[in-house]
Amino acid sequence: xxxxxxxxxxxxxxxxxxxxxxxxxxxxxxxxxxxxxxxxxxxxxxxxxxxxxxxxxxxxxxxxxxxxxxxxxxxxxxxxxxxxxxxxxxxxxxxxxxxxxxxxxxxxxxxxxxxxxxxxxxxxxxxxxxxxxxxxxxxxxxxxxxxxxxxxxxxxxxxxxxxxxxxxxxxxxxxxxxxxxxxxxxxxxxxxxxxxxxxxxxxxxxxxxxxxxxxxxxxxxxxxxxxxxxxxxxxxxxxxxxxxxxxxxxxxxxxxxxxxxxxxxxxxxxxxxxxxxxxxxxxxxxxxxxxxxxxxxxxxxxxxxxxxxxxxxxxxxxxxxxxxxxxx
Amino acid sequence: xxxxxxxxxxxxxxxxxxxxxxxxxxxxxxxxxxxxxxxxxxxxxxxxxxxxxxxxxxxxxxxxxxxxxxxxxxxxxxxxxxxxxxxxxxxxxxxxxxxxxxxxxxxxxxxxxxxxxxxxxxxxxxxxxxxxxxxxxxxxxxxxxxxxxxxxxxxxxxxxxxxxxxxxxxxxxxxxxxxxxxxxxxxxxxxxxxxxxxxxxxxxxxxxxxxxxxxxxxxxxxxxxxxxxxxxxxxxxxxxxxxxxxxxxxxxxxxxxxxxxxxxxxxxxxxxxxxxxxxxxxxxxxxxxxxxxxxxxxxxxxxxxxxxxxxxxxxxxxxxxxxxxxxx
Numbered sequence: 323x324x325x326x327x328x329x330x331x332x333x334x335x336x337x338x339x340x341x342x343x344x345x346x347x348x349x350x351x352x353x354x355x356x357x358x359x360x361x362x363x364x365x366x367x368x369x370x371x372x373x374x375x376x377x378x379x380x381x382x383x384x385x386x387x388x389x390x391x392x393x394x395x396x397x398x399x400x401x402x403x404x405x406x407x408x409x410x411x412x413x414x415x416x417x418x419x420x421x422x423x424x425x426x427x428x429x430x431x432x433x434x435x436x437x438x439x440x441x442x443x444x445x446x447x448x449x450x451x452x453x454x455x456x457x458x459x460x461x462x463x464x465x466x467x468x469x470x471x472x473x474x475x476x477x478x479x480x481x482x483x484x485x486x487x488x489x490x491x492x493x494x495x496x497x498x499x500x501x502x503x504x505x506x507x508x509x510x511x512x513x514x515x516x517x518x519x520x521x522x523x524x525x526x527x528x529x530x531x532x533x534x535x536x537x538x539x540x541x542x543x544x545x546x547x548x549x550x551x552x553x554x555x556x557x558x559x560x561x562x563x564x565x566x567x568x569x570x571x572x573x574x575x576x577x578x579x580x581x582x583x584x585x586x587x588x589x590x591x592x593x594x595x596x597x598x599x600x601x602x603x604x605x606x607x608x609x610x611x612x613x614x615x616x617x618x619x620x621x622x623x624x625x626x627x628x629x630x631x632x633x634x635x636x637x638x639x640x641x642x643x644x645x646x647x648x649x650x
Numbered sequence: 651x652x653x654x655x656x657x658x659x660x661x662x663x664x665x666x667x668x669x670x671x672x673x674x675x676x677x678x679x680x681x682x683x684x685x686x687x688x689x690x691x692x693x694x695x696x697x698x699x700x701x702x703x704x705x706x707x708x709x710x711x712x713x714x715x716x717x718x719x720x721x722x723x724x725x726x727x728x729x730x731x732x733x734x735x736x737x738x739x740x741x742x743x744x745x746x747x748x749x750x751x752x753x754x755x756x757x758x759x760x761x762x763x764x765x766x767x768x769x770x771x772x773x774x775x776x777x778x779x780x781x782x783x784x785x786x787x788x789x790x791x792x793x794x795x796x797x798x799x800x801x802x803x804x805x806x807x808x809x810x811x812x813x814x815x816x817x818x819x820x821x822x823x824x825x826x827x828x829x830x831x832x833x834x835x836x837x838x839x840x841x842x843x844x845x846x847x848x849x850x851x852x853x854x855x856x857x858x859x860x861x862x863x864x865x866x867x868x869x870x871x872x873x874x875x876x877x878x879x880x881x882x883x884x885x886x887x888x889x890x891x892x893x894x895x896x897x898x899x900x901x902x903x904x905x906x907x908x909x910x911x912x913x914x915x916x917x918x919x920x921x922x923x924x925x926x927x928x929x930x931x932x933x934x935x936x937x938x939x940x941x942x943x944x945x946x947x948x949x950x951x952x953x954x955x956x957x958x959x960x961x962x963x964x965x966x967x968x969x970x971x972x973x974x975x976x977x978x
Binding site: 546 | 844854855858866867876893896897919
């Protein structure tokens with residue numbers, strides 16, 4: 323009889339331990355509302371990481387890819403990189419007297435955004451190339467990093483680098499805690515994003531895939547440098563995201579997360595693997611806390627993916643319902 | 651007095667422990683002969699990894715890049731990838747009746763290597779493109795992996811995948827044990843190498859940088875695939891190794907290891923960083939155990955780098971003197 327009490331204590335202690343372990347597991351995603359979506363994510367991760375599970379995947383193959391604009395950080399009302407390019411035009415204008423008469427630069431310098439917008443993709447690309455080349459890789463990184471850490475988002479009144487979704491930071495950390503390697507696969511500029519991905523997401527530069535200009539090796543003042551040329555080398559968007567993934571990772575992702583129709587090929591490619599895979603789209607449904615946009619949006623158009631999600635087994639994450647907190 | 655003996659024992663035990671720790675550190679590179687080269691490597695690694703050292707570098711920035719052909723595996727008398735391409739011409743010939751009359755394919759099929767050789771870089775590139783495209787990425791990987799693991803090297807009578815230098819395997823493991831991320835940066839084909847880099851070196855596909863053909867996303871029988879096209883996308887050699895490093899890693903290496911003049915820019919770029927850096931070239935000096943070649947070799951020409959090494963602070967690793975064992 324002497325042993326009953328300590329035994330009870332031990333059992334009680336074990337139960338407390340068990341409960342706290344479970345609580346801890348849930349707490350890795352505290353900004354995700356309880357419900358089907360959160361449950362599906364946790365079940366998937368447990369299923370592919372549990373030794374002995376029929377769907378077990380060794381750590382080396384646990385690759386997770388995330389789009390960036392609108393998936394990890396805010397893309398509305400405009401991509402931050404575009405705003406950066408617009409500001410660089412103003413900063414660089416004194417060195418480019420020709421811009422005073424050349425469109426779309428003239429309009430931009432005069433604040434005539436209607437004309438800039440009317441110049442379309444061609445005009446925008448001219449602005450991007452003019453502001454993203456003609457300097458060394460390190461010079462560009464310095465400017466981009468400074469801009470992202472100091473320029474405030476119009477709605478959230480915080481630097482762009484802080485306009486990152488808290489639930490996604492938790493998901494990235496949760497995946498890494500479960501042996502996943504997390505990658506960014508974005509249409510945005512690789513050099514632009516890399517200046518902050520480590521501080522913003524804990525993702526090192528070698529795990530960032532994006533669009534790029536041609537770079538050239540040169541020796542300047544006896545020092546080897548990379549000079550950025552005004553020529554697009556690779557646009558990492560839509561079907562080319564799959565090309566970018568193959569080029570940089572060389573393995574099919576186990577989980578892919580996007581937010582627009584431009585992420586469909588990445589997610590289709592992910593889901594076409596033999597094993598259990600997971601594909602998710604973030605649906606911006608929260609006009610109060612962030613923005614609400616989808617089928618007719620000028621950025622992050624989400625339409626075909628919404629139509630096909632159910633049939634294809636993709637998960638639509640509803641920002642309003644599935645996220646308790648948006649920003650920290 | 652009772653305590654003297656145990657105290658002595660304890661001190662003795664501590665000394666033994668200390669000695670075995672030191673021995674253990676040295677034993678991580680057992681195939682490296684004691685001497686200046688081995689000492690320099692160990693000193694460098696200790697210097698950049700020791701907390702409080704003025705040259706301390708945080709783990710995230712510990713990037714080591716290695717050339718592959720002639721640095722990690724045998725490249726003499728010919729690059730394995732070229733032999734693979736030659737064999738593929740023979741295998742694919744029945745599907746290409748036009749090769750019977752088209753050079754350099756005709757010569758290759760007739761075993762006339764003199765004519766093949768005379769076709770120069772242009773002819774060789776035609777052979778590479780014809781045998782490295784027109785299939786999906788997975789189909790190519792299957793063939794390349796099979797070839798590398800089954801075809802024997804003429805001198806060493808072991809599969810090419812086993813013609814890897816034991817001292818380098820130890821160095822890669824030693825660097826990783828010290829928080830380095832190890833990358834391959836090679837002129838060889840990225841898809842060709844990736845089929846075996848994990849088993850051969852413990853280097854995952856996402857840490858392999860190489861030359862590549864253009865790939866295209868297609869949907870075949872309802873499945874998304876990447877199809878390899880007969881067009882060079884990027885040649886990761888000489889100055890372009892620096893471009894490849896920037897594209898894939900986005901950080902300057904802390905240590906770079908090559909074996910030919912084609913690795914000079916990678917090593918110059920590495921050494922131009924602010925902190926302490928290390929650049930090494932493997933000099934093939936061992937005709938008995940491997941091969942001896944340098945200034946006039948048709949593969950892995952090492953000449954300018956030999957001339958400039960001393961002035962530039964590069965380390966020339968002398969295979970014969972510095973390596974106790976070549977293969978395991």
